[in-house]
Amino acid sequence: MSLIVLFVLIGTPLLLTLTALSLARVRVATGEEWKWVRLMWAAAVLIGGVVAWLLQRGLDLGRGSMLAPAILGVSVVAGVGLGETVVRPRRPAGPRTASLVTRHVTDYLPRGLTAVVVAIAAVHLVTLALTTATASADDMGRAGRQVAAQCGDTGSAASPYPGSFYSGPLTVLLVVVGIATLAALMAVVRRPRGLAPDEVGDDVLRRWSTTRVLAAAGAALAASHAGIAFFAGTALLRMDCQRAWMELVGWALVASVPVALLLLGWLLGRILTPGALPVVRPEKSVEAR
Template structure:
């Protein structure tokens, strides 16, 4: 992967985060604390960009490059969750009210986005499973870095192929993404009110934050799948000696690359513009405290 591609992978989320900071200003009336939350997003993504850059330079044979999208996705997810956990709105003086109805994460998840993220995760994990079980050691003895086939007395091999040499560290990072996504969603939904003047505004902010968390996880999955499917598919197709499954699977993987890239663009768009006002929720009883 060239430096230009890396700059795009690292710089695009940073730019989109700054755009998001400006677009969300004034769209919903918020308190001062919400500005600090948004800046925490930007700082988290900046740190994620630095970590991605270091991984790119330290891990050999493309492993660092394959982890760049996942690391940036973790950074966005952590930034949103941490911002709404660490920053606490000021409590108004005098009597306050508290909702007697517990908020559920499912109340704030956009259904379409959630379904697409889950489908992308299943597709990507299925691809990693396939490449892991079908890979073999390369000519230097590095396990899971090429795919090979034997046809009678002749054989063929192709690399790089995303077997265990690449899939194991990617799977570890995606486990981290899954755990941080769940933690961030819970932090967003369970945080106290006060970032907006009323509960309706707070619900809007929660809906936007959950959308950003999901979209960041989806973007990491889609970008990683595009790279994995491209290298796996092209490796399978350029082999002179193939098993029966290799050519059709190779074409399916290559065909999934543009789909993943389109999804990546959509996910990034949802990070920048997470959506409109949520549907009206039923009135919740409140009690003085």
């Protein structure tokens, strides 16, 4: 039953998003090099999947599974960034033009998507800070793997709970995702023109790539939050002895899980079908011989 629910929560918004964005998608003529860029995306995702699988098998007590979404997210981000850094457009023969307009990352970021990703990041980091601060060692002495409370002469504990045992490596990996996202966005915006026949088409490709990068980072955060919130929330709610804050926080965390899954489906849709035509900015060119 849980797999069916997961499929509905992720599959339904993903299907609707793909359908809507496919209808609105702008068709852009691309150069031959764009195929190599896309091949690098696919190669990076494949490598990320292999690394995630190896970590899932190599790390014990669920830490590998917890890191898998972030590994896949950083692989998509790295694939886009490397694809538009390594693949260089061929320079046209004869006189060429050089744009005098400075491109900025903020010119290509979708505002709604950016706001969603920032919100997910904030909620996820607050959740990790809370679980890290309230966790304790389990019965085997592993620090930060359970939550415990004392009520008079009785006590209660529950695990697994995403304290430092889980949040430590995850936070490090999320920092890597953030750095890779910034680097990829800069690579996309600063790459030379030439992946599309004209400047408008090239601008569209930049916006599509920045959308993919941002959506991949957001998907990694959403999937990671869904797992962390589920285990933290259920651990808090099944304790017989609770502190005053535990029940309220537990229900809030559990309630955030379907929201994160719905956002994950939408973000996956943005990765696969990244968007529409951007606003065309007026540019002045100078002839270079």
